[in-house]
Amino acid sequence: MGPHANIELDALRHNLQRVREISPGSAVMAVIKANAYGHGALRAAGALVAADAFAVARVEEGVVLREAGFQKDILVLEGSFGGAELQAASRHHLMLAVVRPQQLEVLDRKVLPQPVNCWLKLDTGMHRLGFQLPQAREAYQRLQACPNVGGPVRLMTHLANADNLQDDTTSKQLAAFLPLAESWGVQASMANSAGILGWPQSHGEWVRPGIMLYGASPFMGGRGENDGLKPVMTFCSRLLAVNRYAKGEAVGYGGSWRCPEDMPLGVVAVGYGDGYPRHAPSGTPVLLNGQRVPLAGRVSMDMISVDLRTQPDARVGDPVVLWGEGLPAEEIADCAGTISYELFCGVTPRVRFRVSN
Numbered sequence: 001m002g003p004h005a006n007i008e009l010d011a012l013r014h015n016l017q018r019v020r021e022i023s024p025g026s027a028v029m030a031v032i033k034a035n036a037y038g039h040g041a042l043r044a045a046g047a048l049v050a051a052d053a054f055a056v057a058r059v060e061e062g063v064v065l066r067e068a069g070f071q072k073d074i075l076v077l078e079g080s081f082g083g084a085e086l087q088a089a090s091r092h093h094l095m096l097a098v099v100r101p102q103q104l105e106v107l108d109r110k111v112l113p114q115p116v117n118c119w120l121k122l123d124t125g126m127h128r129l130g131f132q133l134p135q136a137r138e139a140y141q142r143l144q145a146c147p148n149v150g151g152p153v154r155l156m157t158h159l160a161n162a163d164n165l166q167d168d169t170t171s172k173q174l175a176a177f178l179p180l181a182e183s184w185g186v187q188a189s190m191a192n193s194a195g196i197l198g199w200p201q202s203h204g205e206w207v208r209p210g211i212m213l214y215g216a217s218p219f220m221g222g223r224g225e226n227d228g229l230k231p232v233m234t235f236c237s238r239l240l241a242v243n244r245y246a247k248g249e250a251v252g253y254g255g256s257w258r259c260p261e262d263m264p265l266g267v268v269a270v271g272y273g274d275g276y277p278r279h280a281p282s283g284t285p286v287l288l289n290g291q292r293v294p295l296a297g298r299v300s301m302d303m304i305s306v307d308l309r310t311q312p313d314a315r316v317g318d319p320v321v322l323w324g325e326g327l328p329a330e331e332i333a334d335c336a337g338t339i340s341y342e343l344f345c346g347v348t349p350r351v352r353f354r355v356s357n
């Protein structure tokens with residue numbers, strides 16, 4: 001009776017194709033960090049064989065892909081942390097982002113099994129990782145000269161506000177970054193999903209789509225569907241109970257919601273223990289038998305209640321969709337004050353996955 005996450009690998013392939021259509025001149029590095037945004041890294045990697053490379057956040061995530069037999073280029077977006085990780089990256093042919101000066105020192109010092117490919121990351125406004133622009137040239141030359149670095153050094157930066165098309169931060173970041181990449185004649189990568197969809201100037205030689213591959217829009221108030229994307233994950237469950245309560249009765253923990261009239265209520269087998277957001281307020285839509293019904297009262301660990309006044313004939317066992325096909329994850333995220341990324345990553349190990357090819 002527990003909830004399931006249905007994963008449509010065809011939708012993943014379709015969304016990769018959309019990336020290709022939207023950024024036709026760019027190679028595609030499919031971002032499958034954080035267990036492919038909760039979708040399952042190995043199954044996502046298997047479905048995304050048509051990508052030009054993969055990207056993960058951490059060395060460990062790259063090693064898992066290598067050990068599963070994936071041979072494609074894999075970029076570690078945070079780079080390596082210390083000598084042991086650098087060794088592991090070298091042994092497993094992982095490409096590293098070089099994001100701070102200490103990484104250069106470790107690269108200079110270590111004896112590695114084989115040279116590593118490096119992407120120099122510049123901080124153009126995110127102010128998280130990356131070299132500041134005045135230090136960029138020196139870091140680039142040092143990397144090029146380092147015997148542990150193989151192949152051409154490439155250049156990357158990360159866009160901080162690309163999800164807001166009205167914000168001029170992205171234009172400023174591009175104005176700082178693009179002339180450097182051009183004058184050095186190196187391959188460059190700037191665009192996350194928001195860059196790909198909203199900022200064509202950011203496409204460069206390599207794009208790095210994450211969320212759009214999983215079918216969701218990176219934009220505030222956006223819907224993946226409007227960009228021709230298909231949801232990959234459908235989070236679903238079933239109706240566990242149907243009850244009638246009298247006007248004025250309180251529902252759920254804290255009794256924050258009261259029946260406005262004598263009415264039927266349904267209980268759905270899903271809760272924050274499965275990854276349904278606890279902050280989703282009453283009124284958040286839930287798809288029952290393909291029709292929307294509103295959440296009523298607080299989300300519990302294993303259950304939620306829904307107002308069945310529009311579906312008085314609903315029965316125990318009827319199918320429920322929490323997000324995915326027919327109910328955009330972006331909409332649920334908006335209701336719960338979060339983003340689709342967090343919903344996807346938050347599905348817990350208790351949820352069983354069903355995968356369709």
Ligand SMILES: *Cc1c(COP(=O)(O)O)cnc(C)c1O
Pocket residue numbers: 031033077158191192193194208209210211212218
């Ligand atoms: C996660 C990540 C991406 C992908 O971002 P989306 O918004 O999911 O497309 C791209 N680049 C870097 C450096 C990232 O950390």
